[in-house]
Amino acid sequence: MDEPKAAKQKKTWHKKVIIFLGALFVLGVISLVAIAVVQNKPLPKxxxxxxxxxxxxxxxxxxxxxxxxxxxxxxxxxxxxxxxxxxxxxxxxxxxxxxxxxxxxxxxxxxxxxxxxxxxxxxxxxxxxxxxxxxxxxxxxxxxxxxxxxxxxxxxxxxxxxxxxxxxxTGQEEGAYGWITINYLLGNFIQDSGWFKYIPNFKPTETSGALDLGGASTQITFESKREIESQENSLHFRLYGKSYDIYTHSFLCYGKDQALRLQIANSIKDATDSILLDPCFNSGYRRNASTNDLYSSPCISKLRIPTAPSTLDIRGTGNYQLCKRNVQAIFNRTHCTYSHCSFNGVFQPSLDGTFGAFSAYYFVMNFLNLTNEQMSLDKVKETVERHCSRPWDEVKKDFPKIKEKYLSEYCFSGTYILNLLEYGYGFSSENWNDIRFLGKIKDSDAGWTLGYMLNLTNMIPAELPYSPPLSHAGYTGLMVFFSILLVCIILTCWLSFRKPKCLHKGII
Missing domain, CATH: 3.30.420.40 (ATPase, nucleotide binding domain)
Incomplete structure (x- = not known):
């Protein structure tokens, strides 16, 4: 009578073990899944x-x-x-x-x-x-x-x-930060970014020079292979673990707006009865200008003529060759105390490598359709001359949505850019195609502000990136442990339900 009781006790014991192992198995599966999910969930940016x-x-x-x-x-x-x-x-x-x-x-x-x-x-x-x-x-x-x-x-x-x-x-800072921007966008600091591939036919050298043109000043900056004789034109940067020594200069009063004022101020002596025939505006264009306002700029005040009329009636004649002569007159190339100068006695080493031209350079040349493909310098001159020769009424009709102030000045601005680059800085037909006119690259504006931020981040401490809760070794160890535990539970349950034949040999 004791044998059935023993069998019943054994069956009860087996049931408790199975329940325990089942609960342990479920817990192991939950733990395994939870660890995997938590460890591999996307990290916050x-x-x-x-x-x-x-x-x-x-x-x-x-x-x-x-x-x-x-x-x-x-x-x-x-x-x-x-x-x-x-x-x-x-x-x-x-x-x-x-x-x-x-x-x-x-x-x-x-x-x-x-x-x-x-x-x-x-x-x-x-x-x-x-x-x-x-x-x-x-x-x-x-x-x-x-x-x-x-x-x-x-x-x-x-x-x-x-x-x-x-x-x-300062003008030097503006030029230098613009240089940083251009080289960052062209991928010259982090080459695997490959941003320069967005510019057709542009293969950057180790670094690219920067040409910036604003309304009141213009900057030229590049890494020179030659000695920089003027220390005020020399700057040092350290970016992405590498040091750079660059040449830079900013010409105050030589942005396109102030340059136009200079050109007009130089021409006032040729005015007759307050009428100034200006070859840098399209024929048929007219504007009135106050000489008091003209001379209010410190760039122009030294050119004041006591007998100048209070108001000028400026009338365009649209003559590119005469405009070119007037523009070249605002550059002083008569003296240089260094081995080589650009203009106004400012030291400039020989031009090296490729250059990115942005800001007003881009806006003007883009209007003239001179930014999309490589063109010879002679072809560019022909395009600007052709625009200058167009009557003002025809220009207005073709571009009704552009503000009159900007539209009226494209003849002067195009002529000025050509002479600044060729006559001022020394570009020629041989290296003209080393210049690319840049607006945006990969949604970032070409300008000094991005370079400013890049340089600024050198002063912001780096932070450790977000990391998973467990180390790789800890994560691997836990996954192996719970995997082995689950295998052991499955094996134990299998042995409990299906005993091997070797365990039946002692049974009669």
């Missing part, structure tokens, strides 16, 4: 943001950048994610109404608040760099310039960002 305001002579633009917190060779991999053009003129135009300078920035800064995540706004640095327009205002009236900067600072401090300062950057 550790992104930093920065804002740079380019306060130029004609307008202000707000650029928003982002980069991974874990930097590459101590320099952030920065890319532009948004741009906003401030309505109205540049901040230097508000010298008599400085409060309006700050107010003009509000709309674009509110847009920046929408782009950058709220939780990261407090740590997002904001910089404003004012260029040649403010340099000229400071020369004219330093108090006005300070009041404008103060107004801008007050506005930027009112936003929930980490305001780092507003200042007038």
């Amino acid at each position: 550790n992104i930093k943001y920065g804002i740079v305001l380019d306060a130029g002579s004609s307008h202000t633009s707000v650029y928003i950048y982002e980069w991974p917190a874990e930097k590459e060779n101590d320099t952030g991999v920065v890319q532009q994610i948004n741009e906003c053009k401030v309505e109205g003129n540049g901040i230097s135009s508000y010298g008599h109404e400085p409060l309006k300078a700050g107010l003009s920035l509000q709309k674009c800064m509110n847009k920046a608040r929408q782009v950058i995540p709220e939780k990261q706004q407090r740590e997002t640095p904001v910089y404003l760099g004012a260029t040649a327009g403010m340099r000229l205002l400071r020369l004219t009236n330093a108090t006005m310039a300070e009041e404008v900067l103060s107004s801008v600072e007050n506005t930027l401090r009112s936003f929930p960002f980490d305001f780092q300062g507003a200042r007038i950057i």
